[in-house]
Amino acid sequence: MPIIGVDYDKCTGCRMCMIECPRRYFINESENRVFFEDIDNTCSLCGHCIAVCPEDAILYEDFGDEAFTFDGIDQLEKIVPYDNLYKFIRAHRSIRHFKKKEVPKEILMKVLDLMQYAPTGSNLRLEKYVVISDREKLKAISDAVIETLMQNPGMRDQYEESFGILKKRYEIPVFLDAPHVIFVYSMLDMQLADHNIGIIITYGRLAAQSLGLGTCWNGWTQIACLESKKVMKLAGIRGKHMGAFVIGYPNITHKRCPPRSRKPVKGLKET
Numbered sequence: 303m304p305i306i307g308v309d310y311d312k313c314t315g316c317r318m319c320m321i322e323c324p325r326r327y328f329i330n331e332s333e334n335r336v337f338f339e340d341i342d343n344t345c346s347l348c349g350h351c352i353a354v355c356p357e358d359a360i361l362y363e364d365f366g367d368e369a370f371t372f373d374g375i376d377q378l379e380k381i382v383p384y385d386n387l388y389k390f391i392r393a394h395r396s397i398r399h400f401k402k403k404e405v406p407k408e409i410l411m412k413v414l415d416l417m418q419y420a421p422t423g424s425n426l427r428l429e430k431y432v433v434i435s436d437r438e439k440l441k442a443i444s445d446a447v448i449e450t451l452m453q454n455p456g457m458r459d460q461y462e463e464s465f466g467i468l469k470k471r472y473e474i475p476v477f478l479d480a481p482h483v484i485f486v487y488s489m490l491d492m493q494l495a496d497h498n499i500g501i502i503i504t505y506g507r508l509a510a511q512s513l514g515l516g517t518c519w520n521g522w523t524q525i526a527c528l529e530s531k532k533v534m535k536l537a538g539i540r541g542k543h544m545g546a547f548v549i550g551y552p553n554i555t556h557k558r559c560p561p562r563s564r565k566p567v568k569g570l571k572e573t
């Protein structure tokens with residue numbers, strides 16, 4: 303268990319760990335002090351105790367990662383003010399034109415690193431990651447995705463014409479000639495798996511944008527994976543839940559953010 307205890311030389315008994323812990327560990331009412339109850343395997347390792355302790359007194363090991371802090375952690379709205387985030391998100395686009403240049407491994411690692419800070423239900427973090435950069439392999443998967451989708455009458459009606467156009471435009475149509483595809487999959491068939499994967503991919507796409515990269519979700523592959531083991535096998539992934547996005551250097555610039563239809567919101571109160 304990575305959370306291994308409380309450093310009592312540092313602990314002042316402020317009880318912040320106890321108040322913050324979603325599972326209410328760190329409670330010893332009789333001794334009226336914070337103490338380290340034997341944490342059983344219901345601890346979700348969310349690390350909120352580490353995050354809130356003013357004395358950095360929570361002891362842990364084996365996370366494979368270290369806690370860190372920075373100036374402004376208590377005023378995140380100053381690190382990324384809403385106006386900047388608004389522009390960053392409004393200008394976030396699906397990119398379908400890529401330079402041939404490959405993304406260096408250390409840059410891809412930065413994207414994959416931030417993906418792994420995405421929240422997941424119960425902090426289970428069971429997802430697995432695969433990057434495919436081999437063009438032959440991407441071509442084989444792309445062909446298998448199209449073949450699979452064209453066998454489904456609904457998908458054929460919707461996409462036959464589009465794939466005809468994409469095949470003329472791209473060598474690897476499903477992946478829009480991007481140099482890399484990142485797959486995220488989960489072998490555990492749990493209810494929230496698709497949400498987790500969706501959030502992870504969104505973190506990755508935003509991280510990519512902050513590094514000057516472009517991305518596009520790849521729902522086609524996801525649907526084909528649900529219908530064909532061949533696509534899964536070629537991609538080297540397993541399970542019932544997966545998502546994929548293409549990533550590379552964009553070969554297009556956008557000049558403005560298009561409008562979006564606005565949805566009515568129920569329940570907002572005048573304050």
Ligand SMILES: Cc1cc2nc3c(=O)[nH]c(=O)nc-3n(C[C@H](O)[C@H](O)[C@H](O)COP(=O)(O)O)c2cc1C
Pocket residue numbers: 394395396397398518519520521522523
């Ligand atoms: C779950 C999901 C799956 C998607 N699948 C594909 C896809 O297979 N191919 C594609 O070209 N775009 C795909 N897209 C991109 C959408 O078409 C795109 O987000 C939408 O048209 C809005 O454009 P924008 O992302 O540039 O704002 C997908 C987007 C999402 C959220």
